[in-house]
Each structure stands twice: as structure tokens, then as C-alpha cells.
Amino acid sequence: xxxxLSLFLLILVGLFTAELTRPxxxxxxxxxxxxxxxxxxxxxxxxxxxxxxLGDVLESTTNGFAVSIRAGCNGVEATLILVAAILAFPAPWxxxxxxxxxxxxxxxxxxxxxxxxxxxLGQWNRVAFEWAHLYLWQTLIMVDVLVVWxxxxxxxxxxxxxxxxx
Amino acid sequence: MHPRxxxxxxxxxxxxxxxxxxxxxxxxxxWLDRPAAWLxxxxxxxxxxxxxxxxxxxxxxxxVTRLAARTASGExxxxxxxxxxxLSTYGTPFLAALVLASRGGWRKLALGLAALLPFxxxxxxxxxxxxxxxxxxxxxxxxxLVGWRAELTALAYQLGSLLxxxxxxxxxxxxxxxxxxxxxxxTAAAVTPPAG
Numbered sequence: 001x002x003x004x005l006s007l008f009l010l011i012l013v014g015l016f017t018a019e020l021t022r023p024x025x026x027x028x029x030x031x032x033x034x035x036x037x038x039x040x041x042x043x044x045x046x047x048x049x050x051x052x053x054l055g056d057v058l059e060s061t062t063n064g065f066a067v068s069i070r071a072g073c074n075g076v077e078a079t080l081i082l083v084a085a086i087l088a089f090p091a092p093w094x095x096x097x098x099x100x101x102x103x104x105x106x107x108x109x110x111x112x113x114x115x116x117x118x119x120x121l122g123q124w125n126r127v128a129f130e131w132a133h134l135y136l137w138q139t140l141i142m143v144d145v146l147v148v149w150x151x152x153x154x155x156x157x158x159x160x161x162x163x164x165x166x
Numbered sequence: 167m168h169p170r171x172x173x174x175x176x177x178x179x180x181x182x183x184x185x186x187x188x189x190x191x192x193x194x195x196x197w198l199d200r201p202a203a204w205l206x207x208x209x210x211x212x213x214x215x216x217x218x219x220x221x222x223x224x225x226x227x228x229x230v231t232r233l234a235a236r237t238a239s240g241e242x243x244x245x246x247x248x249x250x251x252x253l254s255t256y257g258t259p260f261l262a263a264l265v266l267a268s269r270g271g272w273r274k275l276a277l278g279l280a281a282l283l284p285f286x287x288x289x290x291x292x293x294x295x296x297x298x299x300x301x302x303x304x305x306x307x308x309x310x311l312v313g314w315r316a317e318l319t320a321l322a323y324q325l326g327s328l329l330x331x332x333x334x335x336x337x338x339x340x341x342x343x344x345x346x347x348x349x350x351x352x353t354a355a356a357v358t359p360p361a362g
Contacts, residue, residue, distance in 0.1 A: 071328060078332075136188065138331065154352070157351055
């Protein structure tokens with residue numbers, strides 16, 4: 001447990017510090033955030049044509065309400081926590097890679113739901129928006145990370161990796 | 167039972183507990199947040215005598231500083247920084263939901279909440295210092311937040327605002343309920359959470 005926690009913290013602080021640097025922000029975080037805004041717009045336009053994505057901003061063309069997707073809301077930190085937790089746990093690299101791929105997808109899909117829900121919640125009620133934005137969704141995303149990690153742990157420990165014949 | 171079922175049931179219990187825990191925390195926050203605020207004042211004091219007092223303004227904290235400021239009309243005064251401690255302490259209901267969902271008991275809940283305090287104090291303290299930093303070069307230099315100190319403060323603020331509020335409750339819970347986590351992850355079919 002101590003080894004896992006130490007390794008987890010080391011990897012997480014390393015990834016988090018790297019993510020904050022200007023090159024990582026320009027090459028990865030900002031393009032990803034803009035892609036997330038476009039993905040949200042693509043999902044929303046299936047039932048509501050009055051929305052556009054401009055950079056990291058999602059805007060309603062009917063009433064001008066807009067949300068800007070910032071650090072903490074683009075799912076990057078939650079993703080880093082999950083990646084660090086998977087990397088820190090002793091498991092075959094193929095299992096780690098599969099866990100990271102599926103886990104990142106699970107976190108980002110829920111994050112997309114978060115942004116879309118906040119976009120409509122903000123147009124309905126600002127107090128509910130603030131509450132969901134600042135407290136509720138942050139927690140729900142972390143619950144998602146924890147559940148994905150537990151499911152991955154179970155998959156790794158219960159089902160042994162296939163071995164090549166001797 | 168399907169091997170994933172205990173984990174999914176656990177997730178459902180977390181969500182069920184989260185509702186009353188969030189409501190209770192929101193209602194009690196002006197009182198629950200005070201220990202973290204006091205600890206934050208102590209943490210800031212390690213950096214120097216920046217803060218004269220902390221005043222509680224409803225759900226908000228006003229850090230009354232010893233830093234001088236001049237208004238646009240030339241009047242002089244002291245800098246007062248407003249901090250919303252709830253942005254740092256919403257891990258309290260999350261930890262409570264985790265402990266109650268894993269039937270950790272009231273003793274573990276109390277221990278866990280105490281273990282969260284340093285992380286919450288860190289978040290509040292560096293939220294305050296980051297605002298001092300953003301107030302402008304004159305205010306930041308009075309506070310000694312220049313060069314590498316400013317960079318370190320910015321990094322500590324990012325850790326305190328983006329990671330600690332949600333990560334600390336999970337880390338504390340995993341450390342306290344390691345046996346339960348192992349049961350969920352390994353022999354989940356035979357999970358029998360310890361009675362509270």
C-alpha cells in the first residue's frame with residue numbers, strides 16, 4: 001500500500017506539473033479543450049441547432065448564454081489521477097494500457113455529459129448552475145474515476161493475463 | 167453474483183449517501199469550515215505576518231491583511247481578500263459518503279474528516295496567496311511573492327484547487343478502508359463490509 005501511494009503521488013505530481021507547463025498547455029490541453037467544446041456542440045446540435053463552439057467556449061445563439069471550459073472542467077486533472085493510479089499499481093503493461101484507454105474514455109464521456117448539462121442548467125437557473133459546477137459535478141467525476149479504477153483492479157487481479165505456451 | 171456487481175452496488179451507495187451528505191455540509195458549512203480556516207491562517211503565518219485577522223462573513227472568509235493598497239483616487243488602505251472556503255472543503259461530504267457507503271463507521275468518519283483538514287487548509291491558504299499574487303506586482307512584492315516564491319505559490323494553488331478537494335477524500339478513504347478496497351478489487355463476490 002505504501003509503495004503504491006508513494007508511486008502514485010510521484011507520478012501524479014510529475015504529470016500535473018508537466019501539464020501546467022506552457023508547451024503542454026499549447027500542444028495538448030488547449031487543443032483538447034477546444035475539441036471537447038466542439039464535441040459538446042456536435043452532441044447538442046442533434047437536438048438543439050442553436051449552439052456553436054468557439055475555441056473553448058460553448059455558446060447559445062438564441063440567448064447568448066455561454067460557458068467557457070477551463071482547467072478543472074476539461075477532465076484533464078481527473079484523467080491524470082486515473083492514469084497515475086493505474087500506472088502506480090503493479091500489473092502487466094498491456095493491462096495498464098487497456099485500463100488507461102477505457103478509463104480515459106469513461107472519464108471523458110461523463111465529462112461531456114457534465115459540460116452539456118451545465119450548459120442547459122446555466123440557462124435555467126444560475127444558482128443551480130453554480131452549485132452543480134463548483135461542488136456536485138467535481139465530486140461525480142471523481143466517483144467515476146474511483147469506480148473505473150476499482151473495476152480495472154478487479155479485472156487485473158481476478159482475470160490473469162493470457163500466457164504464451166511454453 | 168456478477169464479479170462487477172459489488173463495485174457497482176458500492177457506487178450506487180456512494181451516490182445515495184452523497185445527497186444527504188452534500189445537503190448537511192452545505193447547511194453546516196459556516197461552522198464545519200472553521201477549523202480548516204484557522205489552520206489556513208496558521209499556514210499563511212509560516213510565510214510571514216501577512217494576515218491580521220480572518221473575519222467570517224456568512225459562508226465566506228475575509229482575510230484582513232497587513233498589506234497596504236492605494237485606490238484609484240489615491241486613498242490608502244489595507245488589502246482584504248475574500249475566500250470561499252467551500253471551494254476547498256466540498257471533499258467533506260464526499261469523504262462522508264465514501265465512508266458511509268463502505269460502512270466504515272462513525273469513528274473512521276471522524277478520523278477521516280480530521281485527516282482532510284490539512285489539505286483543506288492548504289487549499290484555502292493558497293487560494294488567499296494566489297489572490298494576493300493576482301492583485302498586482304506591488305501587492306505581491308509586499309507579500310514577498312516574487313521570483314521562485316511566486317512560481318511555487320502558483321503551483322501550490324493549482325494543486326490545492328484542482329487536485330486536493332476531490333483527491334484527498336479518496337486518498338484518505340483508501341488509506342482507512344484498505345481492507346475493503348482489497349475485497350472489492352480481489353474477492354469482491356465475498357465482500358462483507360465491516361460493521362459500523
